[in-house]
Amino acid sequence: DADVTQTPRNRITKTGKRIMLECSQTKGHDRMYWYRQDPGLGLRLIYYSFDVKDINKGEISDGYSVSRQAQAKFSLSLESAIPNQTALYFCATSDGTGVAEAFFGQGTRLTVV
Amino acid sequence: SQKIEQNSEALNIQEGKTATLTCNYTNYSPAYLQWYRQDPGRGPVFLLLIRENEKEKRKERLKVTFDTTLKQSLFHITASQPADSATYLCALDPSGGYQKVTFGIGTKLQVIP
Numbered sequence: 001d002a003d004v005t006q007t008p009r010n011r012i013t014k015t016g017k018r019i020m021l022e023c024s025q026t027k028g029h030d031r032m033y034w035y036r037q038d039p040g041l042g043l044r045l046i047y048y049s050f051d052v053k054d055i056n057k058g059e060i061s062d063g064y065s066v067s068r069q070a071q072a073k074f075s076l077s078l079e080s081a082i083p084n085q086t087a088l089y090f091c092a093t094s095d096g097t098g099v100a101e102a103f104f105g106q107g108t109r110l111t112v113v
Numbered sequence: 114s115q116k117i118e119q120n121s122e123a124l125n126i127q128e129g130k131t132a133t134l135t136c137n138y139t140n141y142s143p144a145y146l147q148w149y150r151q152d153p154g155r156g157p158v159f160l161l162l163i164r165e166n167e168k169e170k171r172k173e174r175l176k177v178t179f180d181t182t183l184k185q186s187l188f189h190i191t192a193s194q195p196a197d198s199a200t201y202l203c204a205l206d207p208s209g210g211y212q213k214v215t216f217g218i219g220t221k222l223q224v225i226p
Contacts (some may be wrong), residue, residue, distance in 0.1 A: 043216040090156050098143055099209040104156030
């Protein structure tokens, strides 16, 4: 089983719909992140969380919200999806002990039509 | 503004040769630099981390150099194999806390048998 699991893997949704992407991890890490990846732009941080009671905005949080339901679960919501939110979304975790590599999920390919 | 540059053009190399990928940055003082591998439709996978006070780091067939004067990191894969074909991302971290890591757009490496 993967250390970081994202669901769904692929999703097509209509403009204006609410959609939730889910992430769960078995690494036991406190820190979790949501990124989006667009061609030519690289990975950009949407939100991050250092523990269940800590939520922080990243570089591009507008139009998104998150919920940290437990240490192992971090979900990303698009309240009213728009076409320019079409992208590849990744969840990641890292530990909080200092210099840390990140462990990424397999990604969710989201298309907003 | 901070900028990371990786070769946007794909790099094609013959099997068995050494592949060298470049990561240049401006307006940035990273304390750490990381390299990740990303296969199509998959999440990035951590490869190596190098600190600002380290000149070189090795892991099996991989070698990373970090020149803070030139503001450049080189990533080498020796005795390249077709299985090394992927996109390689560099990531700059100013503090080791990961939440401020900035990713480059990646360089696609194709190893030709």
